[in-house]
Amino acid sequence: MDSAGGLSLYPSHRCKTIHLVRHAQGTHNVATEKDRSLLQSYDYFDAQLSPLGWQQVDNLRKHVQSCGISKTIELVIVSPLLRTMQTAVGTFGGDEYKDGINVPPLMVANAGGSNHPAISSLNCPPFLAVELCRERLGVHPCDKRRSISEYRPLFPAIDFSLIEHDNDILWTPDKRETNDQIVARGLKFLNWLWTRKEKEIAIVTHSAFLFELLKCFGNDCHPSIKNEICKYFTNCELRSMVIVDKSMTGSDISRTNYPGKIPQGLDLPSDVATEKQPEKVVTSDVEA
Numbered sequence: 001m002d003s004a005g006g007l008s009l010y011p012s013h014r015c016k017t018i019h020l021v022r023h024a025q026g027t028h029n030v031a032t033e034k035d036r037s038l039l040q041s042y043d044y045f046d047a048q049l050s051p052l053g054w055q056q057v058d059n060l061r062k063h064v065q066s067c068g069i070s071k072t073i074e075l076v077i078v079s080p081l082l083r084t085m086q087t088a089v090g091t092f093g094g095d096e097y098k099d100g101i102n103v104p105p106l107m108v109a110n111a112g113g114s115n116h117p118a119i120s121s122l123n124c125p126p127f128l129a130v131e132l133c134r135e136r137l138g139v140h141p142c143d144k145r146r147s148i149s150e151y152r153p154l155f156p157a158i159d160f161s162l163i164e165h166d167n168d169i170l171w172t173p174d175k176r177e178t179n180d181q182i183v184a185r186g187l188k189f190l191n192w193l194w195t196r197k198e199k200e201i202a203i204v205t206h207s208a209f210l211f212e213l214l215k216c217f218g219n220d221c222h223p224s225i226k227n228e229i230c231k232y233f234t235n236c237e238l239r240s241m242v243i244v245d246k247s248m249t250g251s252d253i254s255r256t257n258y259p260g261k262i263p264q265g266l267d268l269p270s271d272v273a274t275e276k277q278p279e280k281v282v283t284s285d286v287e288a
Contacts (some may be wrong), residue, residue, distance in 0.1 A: 006222075010244050011254065012254065012256070013252045013253065013254035013255065013256075013257070014244060014245045014246075014252070015199075015242050015243065015244050015245070016193065016194075016198075016199055016200070016201065016242070016243050017199065017200045017201070017240065017241070017242055018193075018200075018201050018202075018203055018240070018241055018242075018243060019064075019069060019073065019200075019201070019202040019203070019238055019239075019240045020203050020205070020210060020233070020238065020239050020240075020241065021060070021087065021088075021091065021202060021203065021204045021205070021236070021237070021238045022204075022205065022206060022207050022210060022233035022234065022235060022236065022237050023049070023053075023079075023081075023083045023084045023086075023087040023204060023205070023206060023235065023236070024049050024050075024052075024053035024054070024056040024057045024060070024083070024086075024087045024090075024235050024236040025049065025050045025052050025053035025056060025235040025236070026044075026047040026048065026049055026050060026053060026083040026142070027044060027047045027048060027049070027050050028044040028047035028142035029047075029050070029053075029235065030050050030052075031043075031044060039139075039140045039142065040139065040140060040141070041141065042141045044141060044142040045141040045142065045144060046081055046082045046083075046112075046141075046142065046144060046145055046146050047082065047083055047142040048082045048083055048086060048112040048113065048114055049082075049083050049086045049087065049114065053083070053086075053087075053235065053236070054086075054090065054114070054116060056235055056236035057086070057087055057090035057091055057236060058090070059236070060087075060091050060236050060238060061090060061091045061092075063238070064091060064092065064238070069200075069202075069240070070092065070124075072200050073092065073125050073200050073201065073202045074125055074198035074199065074200050074201065075125055075126055075128060075196065075198040075201045075202070076088055076092045076124075076125055076126070076127045076128070076201075076202045076203075076204065077128050077129075077130050077133065077193075077201060077202070077203045077204070078127060078128070078129055078130070078133075078158070078203075078204045078205075079129070079130070079131075079133045079134045079135065079204065079205045079206060079209075080129040080130075080131060080134070080145050080148070080151065080160065080163060081134065081135065081143070081145050081206075082111075082112045082145075082146070084204050084205060084206065085107070085129070085151070085155055085158060085204075086107070086111070086112070086114060086116075087204050087236065088127060088202075088204040089106040089107045089119045089127065089155065089158070090107075090116075090119065091202075091204070092124055092125065092127075092202055093106040093107070093119040093120065093121065093124050093127075094106065094119065094120030094121055094122040094123050094124045095119075095120050095122070103120070103121050103122055103157070104121060104156035104157045105118045105119055105120055105121060105156055105157060106119045106120065106121045106124070106127065106155060106156075106157045106158065107119040107154065107155050108153065108154055108155075108156065111154040111155065112154065121157035125202075126159060127155075127157065127158045127159060128158070128159045128162065129151075129158055129159065129160045129162065129163060130162055130163075130189070130192075131162075131163055131170065132185055132186075132188060132189035132192065133186075133189050133203060133205040133206075133209060134170070134205075134206070134209065135205075135206035135207075135208055135209055136176065136177045136182055136206075136208040136209065136212075137170050137171050137172070137176075137177040138171055138172045138173070138174075138175045138176040138177050139172075139173065139174065139175070139176045140176075143171065143206075144168055144171040145168045145171070146168075147166045147167050147168070148160050148163055148165075148166045149166050179212050182208065182209060182212040182213065183212050183213060183215075183216060185209075186209060186212065186213030186216075187213070187216070189213075190213075190243065193243075194245060197252070207232060207233050210233050211230065211232055211233070214229050214230040215230045217229055217230065218230060229241070
């Protein structure tokens with residue numbers, strides 16, 4: 001992807017637009033602001049959103065609707081933890097769920113003790129839970145998930161089919177995932193993303209996952225762009241980015257390119273035609 005004057009050009013079908021979202025404020029964020037040792041407390045196992053976190057979600061929802069991306073997103077990918085799923089359905093889900101609607105809700109009322117009304121799955125993209133975009137694994141109970149069989153009744157319209165194990169076998173109580181391990185997992189996640197047909201995807205995930213993964217990118221950019229890419233996400237922050245397939249990992253065919261020459265006809269570019277058939281020099285005979 002060579003640059004000319006700081007600009008780059010690349011085929012659009014080799015790109016995807018991704019909207020990266022860190023979850024809203026969780027109860028563990030509130031507690032550990034005062035005492036970091038509480039990160040190891042099981043009182044915050046699979047922490048849910050705080051009341052302020054739900055307010056942050058409401059404001060982000062208003063933003064994605066006003067800027068129009070709520071209508072263009074084709075898929076929402078979400079880390080299978082309570083706080084990320086609450087953030088995802090609250091931001092990108094349908095309106096308040098009402099009895100008599102013949103579709104399952106994205107979230108039932110009071111899911112996880114949230115005291116929040118149910119959220120409809122009407123008129124919104126599909127939601128897919130993916131383990132690869134979870135928070136740093138191990139040691140902190142807030143980053144340990146519940147069983148999938150516990151989540152399904154709380155989030156009936158989220159698709160959990162890609163998660164192989166009902167119980168959380170990835171989290172361990174005595175070993176914290178390293179930065180390099182997070183990066184390897186994140187790059188695996190992005191490579192998997194290219195197997196998806198969707199071109200515009202929202203991803204609701206976590207701060208350490210985003211920070212360590214995004215540090216890998218932007219090294220060929222202006223320092224201010226690098227900083228824009230990889231600085232820490234605040235709670236409920238959204239950043240929209242484009243990822244590019246430089247290695248032919250994806251096999252998508254452009255949906256907008258058109259081959260032309262239908263029906264066929266002569267079409268030599270004017271410069272080429274001039275090179276092949278130089279203009280004849282017209283001379284006039286002068287009689288002596």
